[in-house]
Amino acid sequence: MRIGKVTESVLKRSVLKIIKSDSNKESAAAKSDCAYSIDENGQKTLSSVAVFTVNSADAGYYAVHNAANNIFCMGGIPTMAVISILLPETAEEAELKKIMKSAVRAANDLNIAIDGGHTEVSLAVNKVVITVTVVGKEVFPIKEGVLSKDIACDNKKIPSTRVRKDFDIVMTKWTGLEGTAILAEICREKLAERLPDYMLRQAEEFKERISVKNDSQLAIEAGACYLHDVSMGGIFAALWEIAQRAGCGLEVDLKKIPIKQETIEITNYLGINPYQLVSGGSLLMLTADGEAMVRVLEKEGIAASIIGITTDKNDRIIKNDDEIRYLDKPQADEICRV
Known part of the structure; x- marks a missing residue:
């Protein structure tokens, strides 16, 4: 199979179909x-x-931060994190220490603790694999009645209606x-052949903006x-997923x-x-009044733009002046090529 997330068809055939057919509990996996x-007590506990x-x-x-962003998109606040790190045989202890220091910095940003995990050197991997589970609680419930038929809220399904057009x-x-x-970090030597140092420094500082906490709450x-947070696969993948x-x-x-x-x-x-490049820090949303939403966000210093509208058709269209293209199913993230 290709590098990156499994394709939607594989996910449906080999994961979601099995959950649906072989489990006696309703799943929100899809x-x-x-x-x-x-x-x-009706309190919703979230995990990502x-x-x-x-x-x-x-x-x-x-x-x-990537795991926490999914909590924020469900109207939650993170409360704890669990981190698992698989290291290849060639890894040095200094590399593990660097990973943990950066994870703790993110946990401090979010005001949560890393409460457990697992660390192992394994012949099963040839590079570091970090898996983070963040748990949280719902604090800002998303309003019912305007979501799609695929969303379950408060343990009951929304009436079978699609998100309306416009x-x-x-x-x-x-x-x-x-x-x-x-890219500014891991390709710095190559990029320095063409781009000025100040631009690369500014690009690396983008990592400080990858939380969608304030975006989602507002x-x-x-x-x-x-x-929906824009993560692996970039904005094109996120647009496909939000429509689906x-x-x-x-x-x-x-x-x-x-x-x-x-x-x-x-x-x-x-x-x-x-x-098609991983875009943590950016949030997509559907709203009945985009101009009002943009004003709310920009008032709090969060840049926001209306980039399109929903339709009552199945087509996912990207317009570029007079050129029209139909959005493909999510592809492997461009970062995988590097």
Whole structure:
């Protein structure tokens, strides 16, 4: 199979179908990147898993924040993290220490503790594999009644209705933030042949923006009906996933997708598609009034843009002036090529 996330067809055949047919419990596996359970008091406990395999000095930092972002998108607040690290036989102790220091920095950002985990040197891997599970609790419930038929809330299904057409698609921050920071670090020597040092330093600092905590809380309070963080596969993958889960079509203007100049310069030089590059820190949402949502976010210093609308068709369309292309199923993230 190809590198990266398994394809949607493989996921449905070999994972979700088995869960559905062989389990006596309803699963939310296909409906969200965040699982949940509800206790006797109606409190929803959330959990999310992130796997990180890129050879970055900040690998632990990225992994913890990626898992926490899924909690935020479900209206939750993280309460703890568990981290598992598999090391190849060639790894040095200094590398493990660096991973843990970066993970603790992310946990401190989120005001949570790393409460457990597992660390092992294994012949099964040829590079470091970091798996982070973040647990949280729901604090900002997403409003019922406007979600798609695929979303379950409060242990009961929403009435069988699709997200209606003409919802605005709002995106916060810029595409490729996380990937740009990683590339500026791991490809610095090559990039320095073409790009100035100040640009690479600015690009590396993008990692400080990869949390969607404030974005998601403001969006939920302002009435966003569906949230999805832009992670592996980039904005193109996130657009496909939000349409698939919300049961709607999309029309998106490519020129309205915000992108930093540093991202343009770095991806152009490396021959990478910035729209298929891991984009932690950016949040997608569907909302009935995109202009009002943008005002709410920008008032709090969060850049936001309306990049398209939902439709009552199945097509996922990307427009670039007069050119129209149909969005493909999510591809392997460009970071995997590096």
